[in-house]
Amino acid sequence: MSGRASTERLSRLLAMVPYLLRHPGLPLAEAAAHFEIGEDELVRDLELLFVCGTPGHLPDDLIEAEWESGKVYIGNAEAIDRPLRLAVDEAVALLVGLRTLAEVPGLHDRDALDGALAKLSAAAGDAARAAQSLAVDVRVDDTDPGAAEQILATCRAALREHRRLRLRYLVPSRDESTEREVDPMRLLTVSGRWYLEGWCHRSEGVRLFRLDRIEAAEVLDADGTPPAQAVSRDLAEDLFRPSPDDVVVTLDLARQARWVVEYYPTESVEPAPPGEWAPAELRVRLRAADTRWVRRLLLRLGDGARVVDPPGLAESVKDAAHAALVAYGG
């Protein structure tokens, strides 16, 4: 879509002119870095400015741009010499972003946050009202928010100081608590949950740890710089990479269990074949790292789902349900 690209670029040009007017003689490399573009892209922008100007478009009407010496000079651009105000969506994006950050526990610079929010609200004018139409809740959800904030603060300290962490981490799918040492890489929220991404020395790989499952965290003296092969996951992709060790299971879902396909990544979803199991509406294939997790899921789904494949898993769900019912009876 060339439309989107050209408005993005126009927005940059309108920001670039006032900035360069205030910084005459700025080295090309610094100017490019400021706008987070390459030097060749900056030169193309300057070339474009150079042929634009006030009506008439005679040499005296055009914007002056000079960069041959490696330093950038701009002139004759009075019509656009002030930074453009924020559009409504732009103000909303930043205001809602700031309010989201305000809920991050242990964010150091409270003053900076409050200051930015106050100044931006004043500058945004009417757009501040539109920002009320959007809200994001990232509050740590835990029965013990104090402990959760403590864990987040500990992880942040380790990140800042590049130190290794020792974690006690709960793995609910196995109902197990594990000890591991982790070189922290970043803290992120995805779908309302906080995660620590780090190099796990126990599994020798990059792992995501859900913060509400970290039972204890301690900053160690050891250096926590992750090894060179530790590469952050691309959040645009799915966070939960399939592994070759995964098991693919096939389930039939009744209407009350349809939500499963919204919650978990599926390999395939299709209408259930008629006549096999009366309540079935969907037949789905799910990828699971651990069949114990699937067994738990099936127990909670009750009469809303059944295992089609592998048959051994259906057997194990049946046995687990039977054993539990015996426990209730005895």
Next chain:
Amino acid sequence: MVNPNASRRTERLLNLVIALSATRRWLTKEQIRRAVPQYDDCATTVAFERMFERDKEDLRELGIPLSTGGEDVLFGDEQGYRIDRDAYALPDIAFTPGELAVLSLASRVWQQASLAGPATRALVKLRSLGVEADESSLVGLEPRVRTSEPAFEPLYAAARDRAPVTFEYRRADGEPAQRAVEPWAIVSWHGRWYLVGHDRDRGASRVFRLSRIQGAVRRIGKPGSYEVPADLDPRSVVGATVRERAPQAAVLRVRSGAGLALRRRARSVEAADLGGFDEVVLDVSDVEAAADEIAGFGADVVVLEPEDLRAAVLRRLRGALAANGGGSGVPGAGAAAVQGGAA
């Protein structure tokens, strides 16, 4: 890399901005057509007018205020255009390096979401004020939201513009129905997006989950058609709807070394007389959600009380047994005793 058409379009828009903000008088469309060389590309007046309409829309999206008006004597019925330079400019704000760093982080909240473009543009504008951000205290912190639901963009825009909409909504029980709503706010709550608004057919406020909206969201009224209640706190509304009743204490028998997630949240854990089990007391506010979790532990966790939670777990276990080839035979006398209590 460089698309010549896109470049030409950028040149045209830039010349248009300069022409409209350099002028002290209103410019008619014809004057604008002559003032911006790239409009020569338009062979006909119709083609020019179409292009000019699109360009005006682009400028509005970027926040460039286009004023319309004119002196009657000169223009007759025709409208004139110009850019008011004071309305154009960002008010003088001086951000500190720390504030700019926080703003930069705030813009990255949208990196994977539908406001990514506006967020980036906003930051570029603020950075043109000339302050360099000091991001040292924010290393490694990446709060993000995602907006994968197709309904997000039209609903956000409708709430922003206060324009009523209609859409097909699938209820929790799977039945779809057409709804007509005045959107008040869009809220991300525990990672899911919700719409809070006034449901016209029901004459009351309602909360909708965006992932349950099917197909297109259509506007059924003009922007500014209604008012949003001044005291609206959309997050509390969603919280109160989505969340549960006041918690009650549940008493569980949990096998030693198992049920770790439950133990973590427990009010108390005591070693019971029963060999190899502990008695765990837990606050439960949503019986069905708690039953989901507890049923997953199978024989490792048994609910002693309250009765409705016990019945909800038993219903799941019996269902799982029957659905996975166990027939409907129910072992155990205790199970039979609570059958009457199950919904």
